[in-house]
Amino acid sequence: MKRACPSIHELLAFEAVARHLSVTQAADELCVTPSAVSRQISGLEMFLGVELLARVGRAFVLTHTGRHYLQRIQPALRMLESATNDLASSQHGRGTLSVSCVPTFMTKWLIPRLPAFSSAYPQVTLAFHQHLSGRQAQPHDVDIAIRYGSGHWPGIVADNIAGRHFILVASAQPADAAALPRSASDLAQARILIHQGEPDIWAQWCNARGLAAQPLRSSARFEHYSSLISAVEIGMGYALVPRCLVEGEIASGRIIEPFDSAEVLDQGHYLCYREEQLESPVFLAFRNWILEQGHKVGGPGLPEQQNVIPEFE
Structure with a gap:
């Protein structure tokens, strides 16, 4: 069956040459030979049926088609790289959590407590996104959403932090x-x-x-x-x-x-996540910490049967 997409090696070779406009520098970055990079570029152009790079003297320049294609594939390659790095890091208790949080709770309650979290877990990075409102579904690129409401959102686990x-x-x-x-x-x-x-x-x-x-x-x-x-x-x-x-x-x-x-009352601030997040040590570190902080101001805290502290290397 004919491939529907170029190989990752071809795409990485093209992206590297497009950035450096040099096969030699691209080869050094990818830890392969210049001839291997040239073969990958040729294979990609043959697969697509278009010219992506043109030689001008001893240098390369992107064609109009090549420039447009680069703009389309670069974000996808960065996402693949980021996902791979996060996965590798999470296995050792390191990684990034994408967090969405309602504004007032974030500024008045969460941010003043974040230095303590960073001190306890310096290997965890929190990346904050725009908050989710009303019944807005939780995007797949948001690991944690801190939301205000009754605690019922379809397909999502919601632990009460505080605020009731x-x-x-x-x-x-x-x-x-x-x-x-x-x-x-x-x-x-x-x-x-x-x-x-x-x-x-x-x-x-x-x-x-x-x-x-x-x-x-x-x-x-x-x-x-x-x-x-x-x-x-x-x-x-x-x-x-x-x-x-x-x-x-x-x-x-x-x-x-x-x-x-x-x-x-029947309202409060909830930690919302998908059930599979419970397999992540990085997520568990944040969940344990924030529910403990909530317990100090009247929240229910962490369920006793789930009071597991993840191990970090």
């Missing part, structure tokens, strides 16, 4: 300190700030406290918790937020919890 403990927060310097709510029933006439993606959180919170859902007066809606928290800080209103996202603001006194308002 919600509290009511207010500005530390309200316009009228005497008007601060002292219980949930005091919120009926208050200015309420709502997370755009979680409009039912207030009803869940009231239900958890054994109250009928309050007919609350919404004054603004925000797409991200970071904006919501900033709005609370300047006194725009009251909000329900995951406690893990406001640790810094509460510790510094910029916002307050007017009364004991903590409730465990």
Whole structure:
């Protein structure tokens, strides 16, 4: 059966010559003889039926077709090289994890803790990608997605890190300190700030406290918790937020919890991955670490039967 694709040796030879515009330098890089490189180039051009490189005096130049072909194959060759390096590295506890993370959790919770991870696992590199929103499927080039939601995404394992403990927060310097709510029933006439993606959180919170859902007066809606928290800080209103996202603001006194308002609700921040990732020591190192960090702020932590620390060489 006729090949549908050139051999990898032919493609690597062409890519090397195209970069160096020299058969000799390409041969040195590939650790073969110049005649072997020339045979690979000839075989590739014969297979494709086009001229990719033209000789001008003693030098080579790319033809228009060759330049276009190079632009198409180079990313694929880099991906093959990267995948091979990652596989080889992962067998020795080294490698790169591609991570997607919701913005507020990343800036307020994850990044402040990353130096500790890097210190414990210097051989692991984290490459961050754009976060996944809503029901967006997890791409295959993302090893880990830290997502906010109820923990149910098709075809994905989701471990709760933290963020299910919600509290009511207010500005530390309200316009009228005497008007601060002292219980949930005091919120009926208050200015309420709502997370755009979680409009039912207030009803869940009231239900958890054994109250009928309050007919609350919404004054603004925000797409991200970071904006919501900033709005609370300047006194725009009251909000329900995951406690893990406001640790810094509460510790510094910029916002307050007017009364004991903590409730465990059906939302949180989850570590999302495909089941086969559990075979990777590099992934397990990150999973063990982040679930342990979450446990310190009220998360469930690592399931006891899976509390395995990977070995690194």
